[in-house]
Amino acid sequence: MSRIEEVSIGDAASRSAAADETKPDRMALNVGPSHPTTHGVLRLIMELDGDVITKCDPVIGYLHRGDEKIAENMTYNQFVTFTDRLDYISPLANNVAYALAVESLADIEIPERCQAIRALVCELARLSSHMLGLGVYAMDAGAWTPFFYAFTEREKLYTLFEELTGARFTTSYTRIGGVVRDVPDGWLGRVSKFCDDLPNTLRDFDKLLTRNRIFLERTEGIGVISREDALAYGLTGPNLRASGVDFDLRKDRPYCGYEKYDFEVPIGTTGDCYDRYLVRMEEVRQSVHIVRQIVDSFPDGLWYSEEAKKIFPPPKDKILTSMEELIQNFMIVTEGPQMPEGEVYFEAENPKGALGFFLVSKGGGVPYRLKIRAPSFCNLSILEKMLPGHMLTDVTVILGSLDFVMGECDR
Amino acid sequence: MAKTKVMERKPLSWAERTYLPQIITGLLTTFRNLFRPKVTLQYPDERPRIPNDYRGVPTLVKDPNEREKCVSCQLCEFVCPPKAIRITPGAISTEETDRTHVEKAPKEFEINMLRCIYCGYCEEVCPEEAIFLQDIYSLNGYTREQMQFNKEKLYELGGVLPDQHFKWDKKRAAAEKIGLGSSSDEETEEE
Numbered sequence: 001m002s003r004i005e006e007v008s009i010g011d012a013a014s015r016s017a018a019a020d021e022t023k024p025d026r027m028a029l030n031v032g033p034s035h036p037t038t039h040g041v042l043r044l045i046m047e048l049d050g051d052v053i054t055k056c057d058p059v060i061g062y063l064h065r066g067d068e069k070i071a072e073n074m075t076y077n078q079f080v081t082f083t084d085r086l087d088y089i090s091p092l093a094n095n096v097a098y099a100l101a102v103e104s105l106a107d108i109e110i111p112e113r114c115q116a117i118r119a120l121v122c123e124l125a126r127l128s129s130h131m132l133g134l135g136v137y138a139m140d141a142g143a144w145t146p147f148f149y150a151f152t153e154r155e156k157l158y159t160l161f162e163e164l165t166g167a168r169f170t171t172s173y174t175r176i177g178g179v180v181r182d183v184p185d186g187w188l189g190r191v192s193k194f195c196d197d198l199p200n201t202l203r204d205f206d207k208l209l210t211r212n213r214i215f216l217e218r219t220e221g222i223g224v225i226s227r228e229d230a231l232a233y234g235l236t237g238p239n240l241r242a243s244g245v246d247f248d249l250r251k252d253r254p255y256c257g258y259e260k261y262d263f264e265v266p267i268g269t270t271g272d273c274y275d276r277y278l279v280r281m282e283e284v285r286q287s288v289h290i291v292r293q294i295v296d297s298f299p300d301g302l303w304y305s306e307e308a309k310k311i312f313p314p315p316k317d318k319i320l321t322s323m324e325e326l327i328q329n330f331m332i333v334t335e336g337p338q339m340p341e342g343e344v345y346f347e348a349e350n351p352k353g354a355l356g357f358f359l360v361s362k363g364g365g366v367p368y369r370l371k372i373r374a375p376s377f378c379n380l381s382i383l384e385k386m387l388p389g390h391m392l393t394d395v396t397v398i399l400g401s402l403d404f405v406m407g408e409c410d411r
Numbered sequence: 412m413a414k415t416k417v418m419e420r421k422p423l424s425w426a427e428r429t430y431l432p433q434i435i436t437g438l439l440t441t442f443r444n445l446f447r448p449k450v451t452l453q454y455p456d457e458r459p460r461i462p463n464d465y466r467g468v469p470t471l472v473k474d475p476n477e478r479e480k481c482v483s484c485q486l487c488e489f490v491c492p493p494k495a496i497r498i499t500p501g502a503i504s505t506e507e508t509d510r511t512h513v514e515k516a517p518k519e520f521e522i523n524m525l526r527c528i529y530c531g532y533c534e535e536v537c538p539e540e541a542i543f544l545q546d547i548y549s550l551n552g553y554t555r556e557q558m559q560f561n562k563e564k565l566y567e568l569g570g571v572l573p574d575q576h577f578k579w580d581k582k583r584a585a586a587e588k589i590g591l592g593s594s595s596d597e598e599t600e601e602e
Contacts, residue, residue, distance in 0.1 A: 213433060
């Protein structure tokens with residue numbers, strides 16, 4: 001069993017110094033920061049012995065924007081737009097996780113309809129993220145066709161998001177205490193139609209990849225993460241479950257009414273790249289199952305919390321006609337939603353893993369400190385340990401199977 | 412404990428190891444897509460359908476009587492996360508005799524479209540329904556200056572939208588009823 005101490009921690013200077021000490025028979029190879037396999041701006045400094053990797057230094061931070069510091073200078077609601085840009089493959093899930101974190105600080109009771117909307121958009125975001133993750137993973141392994149099928153499905157999802165939130169990509173859908181707007185008429189019907197169509201695409205996926213010898217030979221036994229390593233490096237999400245740990249926050253610490261829905265948590269047996277593929281495929285099926293259940297039992301009611309007077313702005317027609325609500329709107333916008341003093345840490349099961357927000361509040365409408373625990377950041381930390389011993393060509397497949405997003409990793 | 416499903420895998424059969432079934436199913440799958448409806452859009456010729464509440468380019472709108480709705484409260488300027496809006500408040504022009512009871516109007520209203528992220532917060536907070544994100548999704552310009560939209564440009568893009576409330580007309584009617592109509596006129600002139 002490996003110990004936590006084995007995780008090497010170093011700053012950029014010591015990393016580059018280590019890279020300089022390359023032995024004469026070894027070759028230093030730099031991949032990224034701008035390279036198709038790195039899915040963003042990840043840079044890998046590798047030491048090669050022939051075709052075999054002996055050392056790997058991931059360099060991150062090329063997409064750092066200082067989101068945590070930015071959060072300290074704006075109200076809770078304004079920061080929702082910045083959560084879109086964390087894991088930009090599933091902005092809706094980030095919006096929901098952030099709103100839930102702030103709400104758990106204020107202890108607001110969220111109506112059932114709002115919870116159902118949030119769980120629904122979370123699952124749709126998971127579908128969108130996994131479809132992209134699987135598509136580009138297959139493409140990295142050399143199979144181009146599934147990518148196009150995945151993107152066709154994602155386009156349908158984006159059309160649904162566009163109708164619901166007004167934007168395809170940067171949704172900014174949640175507010176503290178609720179969501180921006182109710183679901184449009186007939187939208188739920190279109191969601192269930194999408195759920196009917198998606199299994200066909202998954203079948204195509206299955207046919208092209210699951211029993212494909214070339215794909216199996218590229219993924220089976222490659223990039224094995226043992227159960228102990230996965231836990232020691234703090235992996236979460238499908239990458240952890242592929243290593244055989246049945247940790248899913250939707251089951252273990254349910255939020256948004258996930259305890260009401262019936263679904264299974266897929267786990268892998270060996271923790272190799274193929275297991276990560278299988279787990280994601282099964283998660284897509286389970287998500288479709290959850291979406292169906294939510295649509296079938298969609299509750300009535302309000303899409304925002306009525307009790308949270310100092311947190312969620314009053315309805316628009318009230319603002320336009322009544323003085324009291326007008327003042328209340330001005331107060332909430334200029335001073336921010338009023339939060340009590342305190343600290344809170346909240347994690348939600350995002351498509352990439354557990355996205356956590358640690359909030360310190362000194363009261364008022366602006367956070368004193370906001371720490372974001374990005375799943376991609378933790379998932380990438382294992383590269384240093386995992387890559388040595390693999391061939392250079394396996395890097396592409398391993399990176400594809402980890403399914404990370406640099407926007408979230410560097411935040 | 413969570414209800415789990417272990418992803419078992421079977422070793423490849425002899426036939427699967429020859430890769431022949433894969434070639435056949437692969438070709439069949441892709442061949443079938445030849446006859447499925449097209450999913451792509453020939454973009455500049457075909458345009459996507461824009462849903463009702465789409466968040467496109469922010470614009471300023473006028474009410475059905477062609478009057479300016481913005482009262483320059485600067486709430487949108489305040490809430491704008493990327494700080495793209497800049498407003499200089501000013502007085503109502505003296506030519507507009509029916510709006511003398513409104514205290515302010517924007518002298519300048521600029522949105523930097525290079526900064527704007529189309530989040531829709533300005534529309535959401537506006538207490539006058541004066542700023543709307545409409546259905547323009549493709550903006551372009553040759554210079555940075557061209558992307559700084561001033562008040563005239565924003566009104567030109569916004570046009571006229573129906574008004575549900577006619578808030579200021581109601582206010583004036585209420586003020587006249589209790590005989591305060593003239594006093595508010597004087598206040599505005601003093602400014």
